[in-house]
Amino acid sequence: xxxxxxxxxxxxxxxxxxxxxxxxxxxxxxxxxxxxxxxxxxxxxxxxxxxxxxxxxxxxxxxxxxxxxxxxxxxxxxxxxxxxxxxxxxxxxxxxxxxxxxxxxxxxxxxx
Amino acid sequence: xxxxxxxxxxxxxxxxxxxxxxxxxxxxxxxxxxxxxxxxxxxxxxxxxxxxxxxxxxxxxxxxxxxxxxxxxxxxxxxxxxxxxxxxxxxxxxxxxxxxxxxxxxxxxxxxxxxxxxx
Numbered sequence: 583x584x585x586x587x588x589x590x591x592x593x594x595x596x597x598x599x600x601x602x603x604x605x606x607x608x609x610x611x612x613x614x615x616x617x618x619x620x621x622x623x624x625x626x627x628x629x630x631x632x633x634x635x636x637x638x639x640x641x642x643x644x645x646x647x648x649x650x651x652x653x654x655x656x657x658x659x660x661x662x663x664x665x666x667x668x669x670x671x672x673x674x675x676x677x678x679x680x681x682x683x684x685x686x687x688x689x690x691x692x693x694x
Numbered sequence: 695x696x697x698x699x700x701x702x703x704x705x706x707x708x709x710x711x712x713x714x715x716x717x718x719x720x721x722x723x724x725x726x727x728x729x730x731x732x733x734x735x736x737x738x739x740x741x742x743x744x745x746x747x748x749x750x751x752x753x754x755x756x757x758x759x760x761x762x763x764x765x766x767x768x769x770x771x772x773x774x775x776x777x778x779x780x781x782x783x784x785x786x787x788x789x790x791x792x793x794x795x796x797x798x799x800x801x802x803x804x805x806x807x808x809x810x811x812x813x
Contacts, residue, residue, distance in 0.1 A: 583753070615801060624784060625737070627801040670737060672802075681750040682727070682802065684737035 584609045586673050588685040595692055601661050603688035605654040605671035612674050614647055614654045615682070620667040628656075661692045695720055698787050698805035706811045712773040715808045719766050719787030725749075726768040727802060728760060731782040740783075743768055744790075775812045782807045 585608040595601050605614065613632045617625035629638055631647035631654065638645045644657045654671055671685040699718045707713050719726050727750075728740040739752040743762035760770040766787075772779055786802035 617802075624804040624806055625786075625802070627803070630801060681739050681742060681752065683739065684729070686736050 584673070584675060584683045586671060586683050586685040588669075588671060588688050590688055591686065592689045593691070595661050595690070597663060597692055597694050598660050601658040601665070601690055603656050603669050603671075603690075605656075605673075605685050607652045607673045607683075609652070609675055611651050614651075615672045615674075616645060616654075616656055617670045617672060617684075618667050619670065619687075623667075625670060658690075661690070663692050663694065665690060666692050695722075698785060698803055700783075700785050700805040700808050702808060703806060704809045704811075706813060707775050708813050709775055709777060711775050712771065713775060713810060714769055714771045715783055715785075715810075717768045717770075717785030717787075717805060719768070719785075720803055723787035723789050723803070724766050725788040725790060725800075726762055726766060727786045727788070728768070728770050729784045729786065730754075731784055731807070732780075737784070740770065772810075777812050780810060780812045782809050 588603055588605050613630055615630045616628040618628055619625045629645050634651050635649045636647045642659045646655045656669055658665055668687045668689045670687045672682045674682050698720055701716045725744045727742040730738045730740055740754055741748055741760050742750040746762045757773045762768045784807045785805045788800050788802055
């Protein structure tokens with residue numbers, strides 16, 4: 583079955599440092615979504631990427647979808663304490679019957 | 695618009711019992727998905743319902759079941775509870791069943807979850 587792995591599992595940075603999480607799928611994806619889950623909260627949708635090689639930015643966050651549509655990355659520039667949480671990618675294979683498979687998640691801790 | 699609501703928020707059961715969790719999607723959303731979240735296994739897909747029909751199912755035993763009503767509200771049931779069923783159960787709604795990659799509105803809107811503890 584489809585597997586979606588993320589690395590690293592955990593990263594601890596100082597405020598102001600950059601952060602990147604990588605998402606790798608065992609199968610080609612039709613699209614990829616990213617979610618953020620704050621401690622004690624629920625996942626919240628951040629963005630969806632659809633096209634091969636697509637890059638999207640949201641303020642300090644940059645999302646990229648690989649050319650082969652099997653991997654993706656999220657880069658945060660100059661982290662802030664409000665960035666703390668777990669970041670999940672979620673991929674869907676092609677086809678109407680395909681389910682959304684969540685990645686293993688990367689937990690980000692930011693300290694002053 | 696009100697968000698996704700789940701009841702109850704917390705539940706404590708003992709092994710062998712059964713439990714029913716409820717989810718009310720965002721008004722107008724017809725797709726409801728259920729996920730199990732545990733520290734060890736992450737977010738695992740349970741099933742997805744659309745228009746009262748199960749459209750997708752994850753790799754969980756038959757003890758896990760669900761249904762969707764005509765108003766799109768959904769319930770999931772776990773019978774013969776085991777210690778390993780302790781988890782946060784999340785419900786997510788979407789405007790439509792995800793299909794075309796161009797449907798940018800099939801993002802999942804998650805509810806706050808039900809924290810189930812099995813003793």
